[in-house]
Amino acid sequence: EVQLVESGGGLVQPGGSLRLSCAVSGFTFSNYWMQWVRQAPGKGLVWVSRMNSDGSNTGYADSVKGRFTTSRDNARSVLYLQMNTLRVEDTAVYYCAREGYGPIDYWGQGTLVTVSS
């Protein structure tokens, strides 16, 4: 069974940092591109980033470029999202997602990040 489990969310002050993790199981992690998507409370889905299967290529939304960094550890089957210089508007549920044959075919349950003083 494919599973993606995010962790690392919580309350952080504006300007602070947080690292999210996504532990996966049930598939060969090193074969898949992965994405992060976020959703502010009561709002729509927002694409954050995408990383290729070996970690050599990433893409980011303009709103997080230069502040967020996606990485992965294929030996441990874990995807990361390092978030720096956090802003109030980064408050959201962050979803880790597996990219199948183009679209996202599996999603984690999400982890809530709250940026507030």
Place this chain on the structure above:
Amino acid sequence: DIQMTQSPSTLSASVGDRVTITCRASQSISSWLAWYQQKPGKAPKLLIYTASNLEVGVPSRFSGSGSGTEFTLTISSLQPDDFATYYCQQYHSYPFIFGPGTKVDIK
């Protein structure tokens, strides 16, 4: 960046109704479009990929069509489990923008 719009933003319908949601891209994305369903407090679920291909396990009452800049998601006969919010997403080029969503609620 490619911008995505959806219409309507909210749709009130009854069980058994035929429902159509439209998604438009600001430039051609060929057929690189997916549709997702999301229920409150849950992660989204993939329904349609490459504009018209039904994901395994998704009921056949869901269908997708279109290419280029205009796409539609159709539910042929709305069921109680289908009341949810629907999002389109382009995966033609970065950033992989989602549409703003269409909420389907009970009339």
